[in-house]
Amino acid sequence: MASLDIAALLLTTEADVRYITGFITRFWESPTRPWFVIVPATGVPIAVIPSIGKALMKTTWISDIRSWRAPNYEDDGVTLLAQTLCETVPKGARIAVPGGGGTQLRMPLQDWQRLQAAAAGRVFVGDGDLMAAQRMVKSEAEISRIAKACGVADRAFARVPEIASAGTSLRDVFRRFQMLCLDEGADWVPYLAGGAGPGGVRDVISPATDSPLQTGDVLMLDTGLVRDGYFCDFDRNFSIGPPSPATMSAHARLIEATQAAFDVAKAGCTAADLFRVMDDIVTDGPDGSDAGRLGHGLGLQLTEPPSLIAQDHTVLQAGMVLTLEPGIDLGDGRILVHEENIVIREDCAEWLSTPAGPEMMVLPA
Amino acid sequence: MASLDIAALLLTTEADVRYITGFITRFWESPTRPWFVIVPATGVPIAVIPSIGKALMKTTWISDIRSWRAPNYEDDGVTLLAQTLCETVPKGARIAVPGGGGTQLRMPLQDWQRLQAAAAGRVFVGDGDLMAAQRMVKSEAEISRIAKACGVADRAFARVPEIASAGTSLRDVFRRFQMLCLDEGADWVPYLAGGAGPGGVRDVISPATDSPLQTGDVLMLDTGLVRDGYFCDFDRNFSIGPPSPATMSAHARLIEATQAAFDVAKAGCTAADLFRVMDDIVTDGPDGSDAGRLGHGLGLQLTEPPSLIAQDHTVLQAGMVLTLEPGIDLGDGRILVHEENIVIREDCAEWLSTPAGPEMMVLPA
Structure with missing residues (x-):
């Protein structure tokens, strides 16, 4: 992450979230709710997840768990995620999101646009296949x-x-x-x-x-x-x-x-x-x-x-x-x-x- | 689609693709390859898919099937998809992509950005939950x-x-x-x-x-x-x-x-x-x-x-x-x-x- 000048990784998919946290559930089969994990360049990962997953996430090694009651049509975790990113990542710094071949962003497109506006001053970039290389x-x-x-x-x-x-x-x-x-x-x-x-x-x-x-x-x-x-x-x-x-x-x-x-x-x-x-x-x-x-x-x-x-x-x-x-x-x-x-x-x-x-x-x- | 002023729908997920085409396979479990279906406001749907799916798609009612050999690291269907969209959708017209709650865009972020550049002159917008309402x-x-x-x-x-x-x-x-x-x-x-x-x-x-x-x-x-x-x-x-x-x-x-x-x-x-x-x-x-x-x-x-x-x-x-x-x-x-x-x-x-x-x-x- 340091060599790519990345202040945090934002992960949204089952496999990436599980790789970092150990959080395992078949509940991802339901497309309704987005799930997020932030991996800061320094410090511990932060889970930003629907409240239905709180009890299970607490059984993993993740200590910083923030949750909202999903689904919420007005704000399905976007504000909470943006706040957490802004707390973790200084203005002008880069947040990497896996975006290369074989990846998907598991959140609604409209929320992805809202997130970029809400985390104003932070720069969202691809992760240069960092997660893929790590997991390989x-x-x-x-x-x-x-x-x-x-x-x-x-x-x-x-x-x-x-x-x-x-x-x-x-x-x-x-x-x-x-x-x-x-x-x-x-x-x-x-x-x-x-x-x-x-x-x-x-x-x-x-x-x-x-x-x-x-x-x-x-x-x-x-x-x-x-x-x-x-x-x-x-x-x-x-x-x-x-x-x-x-x-x-x-x-x-x-x-x-x-x-x-x-x-x-x-x-x-x-x-x-x-x-x-x-x-x-x-x-x-x-x-x-x-x-x-x-x-x-x-x-x-x-x-x-x-x-x-x-x-x-x-x-x-x-x-x-x-x-x-x-x-x-x-x-x-x-x-x-x-x-x-x-x-x-x-x-x-x-x-x-x-x-x-x-x-x-x-x-x- | 007419009331939303949409010239075509672009679908990328298993459920949306299946709803339109009847294409059923558990192969979506593999995240490697993107799959696309275009539903024009007039005319028949067009499948733009990896060649591995051609034989199975031919067994559905879809007659216009265009394919490329995936994975292709230089161009994983983006040019073919952009060409097909440009053929189907006039300049200045709107292409709707499901983007509301519970949806995901099942293609790499970097390819999504490339697609918007390659289909220049066409406007990508959310589908106003059209697919969700239809499927409900x-x-x-x-x-x-x-x-x-x-x-x-x-x-x-x-x-x-x-x-x-x-x-x-x-x-x-x-x-x-x-x-x-x-x-x-x-x-x-x-x-x-x-x-x-x-x-x-x-x-x-x-x-x-x-x-x-x-x-x-x-x-x-x-x-x-x-x-x-x-x-x-x-x-x-x-x-x-x-x-x-x-x-x-x-x-x-x-x-x-x-x-x-x-x-x-x-x-x-x-x-x-x-x-x-x-x-x-x-x-x-x-x-x-x-x-x-x-x-x-x-x-x-x-x-x-x-x-x-x-x-x-x-x-x-x-x-x-x-x-x-x-x-x-x-x-x-x-x-x-x-x-x-x-x-x-x-x-x-x-x-x-x-x-x-x-x-x-x-x-x-």
């Missing part, structure tokens, strides 16, 4: 939580034969798979996507339909479940009955690409390096895939910086947790995607998910 | 989906005795309750909060701890589950062993308040009217509760306008779906909260959740 390198405590989340998904994926075979509707598979995740220890399951289709899937972000699984289908399940506040994010592909040689070969190529990226991953290489290693194996032409990237960071959120794309020259550091997520285009609008989770160490990478082998798991036809 | 009145198809979600939660709450008794950890209760919701037909469970404590709970937004339920505890479970893209949002209170007379009386008062609001609810009364009816019954002093409101709208989101607060003079219309959510302060920092879901009709209200009786359900001590 995980502590051992964070890594251990992500590893536990991965273990839950590992066990749930191993039990998919209990819930899916030819004839099961995709909707039932999705529902039952979330139950398996919970049964194996997930606290909640914020993300499950996937699909099923002959030899591959049409896209990887669809919700389930009522269509039944058919012999020859590939079933892909991609889950981001949360355990102790941290995400895993990886997928598995299953073949309903024995896979065709083309499907087997495509899946083996995805595993090869994942392994190749794992083998080069260590502190000092870049996000783009990992992209190139995988892209060389899975892409025939120059176009790459519509997914736009072949992996990303994860932790407090399902997806975090960096992105494994050619443009991302982030130098990997020990403690970064990444997904490796190569996809392969099978033609006819069908794709296969594979995903694992790893942590970067000084001289190597370590698997956090238990890596899948080249042979696709087979479910009863 | 549900169609019969929407009401039927919310009713189905309520039915799922009704059945899950009825099965709580299968999973909770003295000695069960709250964490296990939360996990197993989500499994019950899925088993009864939820597509996913974006929200579960609650708590347990002697005679009442400390707050209603906490995640679960490992503490075991104890005889004399009240267990509160409040779930927002999704079925076919629509939320229910209501809670139930359970007593571990027989409740004390004070707890019984407090719970009965909550039911009385809920029933009183239900009895007056119909088209033509206001959100504030429902607040007053409940507040008169549950609040002794002038202060009301820290929750800040005694109910709210719901539908595509867990919480939507209006808010049942004294300030909200929204005139209720047939088709509005609301929660009635009175809370009662028991002293010592303990509270009890009860919640049901209703739909407003011309001359009355209808229950969407099956209303609880005054006697609290009892779980084995």
Whole structure:
């Protein structure tokens, strides 16, 4: 913050607020109320939050908690926030707000304009990706939580034969798979996507339909479940009955690409390096895939910086947790995607998910 | 839009985009990519989205889909969006962006600034709560989906005795309750909060701890589950062993308040009217509760306008779906909260959740 000449950070999103305070609740699902945390360059963080969150915030390490009764249509915390900022930040000084790629300002636009007027004399600037950079390198405590989340998904994926075979509707598979995740220890399951289709899937972000699984289908399940506040994010592909040689070969190529990226991953290489290693194996032409990237960071959120794309020259550091997520285009609008989770160490990478082998798991036809 | 002199609406959030397009995916859990829909005053809506969403958007009624490969660090859709806006909106005309209470702009701040520069000559203004007003009145198809979600939660709450008794950890209760919701037909469970404590709970937004339920505890479970893209949002209170007379009386008062609001609810009364009816019954002093409101709208989101607060003079219309959510302060920092879901009709209200009786359900001590 000193090197960026920032007197305070203003945070508004679930992940940023939780990163600083430890405040964890699913109440962010309600869009009604804004929540604010100020991190001054010197001194302790200040929470400026709706009164409904006071009791829970008091259980964290945050000692300075100011609250108002929200929703308040005339002034939904703006005056209280502006007063607190003016108390904390001298006139002419800069207040940084995360504003780069992948960020959002979680407060109404009209209140954002009011705030800038009410905190007159203070300058609001972007944070130069300071929070993103800070959050990108995980502590051992964070890594251990992500590893536990991965273990839950590992066990749930191993039990998919209990819930899916030819004839099961995709909707039932999705529902039952979330139950398996919970049964194996997930606290909640914020993300499950996937699909099923002959030899591959049409896209990887669809919700389930009522269509039944058919012999020859590939079933892909991609889950981001949360355990102790941290995400895993990886997928598995299953073949309903024995896979065709083309499907087997495509899946083996995805595993090869994942392994190749794992083998080069260590502190000092870049996000783009990992992209190139995988892209060389899975892409025939120059176009790459519509997914736009072949992996990303994860932790407090399902997806975090960096992105494994050619443009991302982030130098990997020990403690970064990444997904490796190569996809392969099978033609006819069908794709296969594979995903694992790893942590970067000084001289190597370590698997956090238990890596899948080249042979696709087979479910009863 | 004509009366507000708006040439186009620019939408960025999951719920607004889904309301217009029907595009449903849990992929919004990833904060990396922005998504845009333009609704021109004349002509069809235009989706400006990352290419990863193209295949799924093509399955909706939207015919004009423009995409870019995201993430792109140099230009994450801003130029494409600005071009599309300039094509659609003449110079000098106004583009409305939802900016009132409860809204957020789901795109990076720096891109928002770039967009305003790139769409030069067009004027960005707030939408005067146009989207909120539009979404507040549900169609019969929407009401039927919310009713189905309520039915799922009704059945899950009825099965709580299968999973909770003295000695069960709250964490296990939360996990197993989500499994019950899925088993009864939820597509996913974006929200579960609650708590347990002697005679009442400390707050209603906490995640679960490992503490075991104890005889004399009240267990509160409040779930927002999704079925076919629509939320229910209501809670139930359970007593571990027989409740004390004070707890019984407090719970009965909550039911009385809920029933009183239900009895007056119909088209033509206001959100504030429902607040007053409940507040008169549950609040002794002038202060009301820290929750800040005694109910709210719901539908595509867990919480939507209006808010049942004294300030909200929204005139209720047939088709509005609301929660009635009175809370009662028991002293010592303990509270009890009860919640049901209703739909407003011309001359009355209808229950969407099956209303609880005054006697609290009892779980084995």
